[in-house]
Amino acid sequence: MVGLDIGGTNVVVGLVPAAGGRPASLRRRSTPSLGSQLEVVAELARLIQEVIEEGLEASGDSDGDVLGLGIGSPGPLDLERGIILDAFNLGWRDFALRDALQSEVGLPAILDNDANCATWGEYWQGAGRGARSLVGITLGTGIGGGLILDGRLVHGASGTAGEIGHMSIDFHGRRCKCGNYGCLEAYASGPNIAARAREGLEAGAESLLTTLVEGNLDRLTAATVYEAILEGDAYAGEVMLETAKILGAGLANIVNVLNPQTVVIVGGVTRAGHYLFNPLRAEVRRRAFKRAEQACRIVPGELPDTAGVIGAAGRFLAERGMG
Numbered sequence: 001m002v003g004l005d006i007g008g009t010n011v012v013v014g015l016v017p018a019a020g021g022r023p024a025s026l027r028r029r030s031t032p033s034l035g036s037q038l039e040v041v042a043e044l045a046r047l048i049q050e051v052i053e054e055g056l057e058a059s060g061d062s063d064g065d066v067l068g069l070g071i072g073s074p075g076p077l078d079l080e081r082g083i084i085l086d087a088f089n090l091g092w093r094d095f096a097l098r099d100a101l102q103s104e105v106g107l108p109a110i111l112d113n114d115a116n117c118a119t120w121g122e123y124w125q126g127a128g129r130g131a132r133s134l135v136g137i138t139l140g141t142g143i144g145g146g147l148i149l150d151g152r153l154v155h156g157a158s159g160t161a162g163e164i165g166h167m168s169i170d171f172h173g174r175r176c177k178c179g180n181y182g183c184l185e186a187y188a189s190g191p192n193i194a195a196r197a198r199e200g201l202e203a204g205a206e207s208l209l210t211t212l213v214e215g216n217l218d219r220l221t222a223a224t225v226y227e228a229i230l231e232g233d234a235y236a237g238e239v240m241l242e243t244a245k246i247l248g249a250g251l252a253n254i255v256n257v258l259n260p261q262t263v264v265i266v267g268g269v270t271r272a273g274h275y276l277f278n279p280l281r282a283e284v285r286r287r288a289f290k291r292a293e294q295a296c297r298i299v300p301g302e303l304p305d306t307a308g309v310i311g312a313a314g315r316f317l318a319e320r321g322m323g
């Protein structure tokens with residue numbers, strides 16, 4: 001199958017063996033956000049064809065069958081009709097991408113949410129293998145999530161289930177991009193980790209961070225915070241500890257409500273490794289029901305660049321009742 005993972009910055013396409021495993025070919029391009037929908041479809045279709053040819057050749061099976069195409073996209077989506085309703089980062093609205101690609105490439109296709117696909121990828125081929133109930137959390141520019149309960153991906157009544165980033169964790173908290181206040185994302189997404197670090201610096205905190213960005217706080221990112229931690233900076237350590245506690249509070253809610261066997265966290269922020277995971281697990285232990293917490297592993301993803309592609313391809317199999 002072909003997996004197509006559409007992100008705000010890049011699209012990644014891979015030819016994934018039906019039995020799972022590493023993509024036989026993989027390509028990454030910047031997302032074609034400009035141009036008409038027809039042009040975007042033509043460009044994606046070209047990329048898909050290239051990946052198919054390259055992958056079949058690499059696997060020594062140049063006449064091989066490709067079963068279909070799985071597409072992971074930012075939402076909100078109309079899953080049944082295969083339409084991207086409003087991917088505001090890309091400027092795409094009411095874009096019937098599934099059917100357009102299906103006819104352009106000549107393969108049956110399915111469309112699902114990008115975080116659902118990444119979660120499914122980790123469940124099928126990554127850190128979640130063997131779990132029946134799993135929650136995926138994508139920590140990046142935003143916070144996304146996917147829910148798999150008893151082996152089934154949960155879409156909910158209108159396809160929006162799993163929006164973990166927008167659970168309220170502070171009744172009167174920070175304003176979120178979604179319009180609500182106190183969402184998990186408003187604290188623990190990459191840009192918001194940087195924003196919280198910056199607020200402390202502006203209030204007078206002493207830190208290596210100021211030097212690392214050469215005094216220009218606009219350049220501060222979550223990656224800078226991590227860099228400062230590795231240099232032993234105490235303030236950056238506090239910011240990460242606070243981030244871990246906030247995520248831990250959010251996760252304790254999920255663990256109590258859904259009782260998953262595994263929580264997989266993917267995305268750039270997981271580079272903070274044990275600086276993030278140790279205090280996060282401790283916070284979940286402190287807050288969640290003991291029986292729920294003890295049954296749950298909280299782990300980083302194992303497919304940092306390919307979970308979305310592998311998961312999108314895997315969703316095609318699952319939706320067709322083949323996986």
Ligand SMILES: [Zn+2]
Pocket residue numbers: 165166176177178179180183185186
């Ligand atoms: Zn929100």
